[in-house]
Amino acid sequence: MKTLVFALMVEIWVNGMVESTTEYGVWADVRDCIWFAEVLSLQGYGKYEQPIIAYCVPAWRDSDETEIY
Secondary structure, eight states: OEEEEEEEEEEEEETTEEEEEEEEEEESSHHHHHHHHHHHHHTTTTTOSSOEEEEEEEEEEETTTSOBO
16 A cells, blocks of 8 residues: 655755756655755765755655655
């Protein structure tokens, strides 16, 4: 059965353009997903050439096929 979850999306930017967007896990609670997104987005702020932007998006996933945190 499909469940509404929140997927952690991570974008890597190079020269002002998105180079890649990858999903890194899904959470049942949006607050947990947002915590990970904030930690990833703020880590190393200003230290690296390739900034990372992380955010959460709602998604439908089958709990039998996907590990939900």
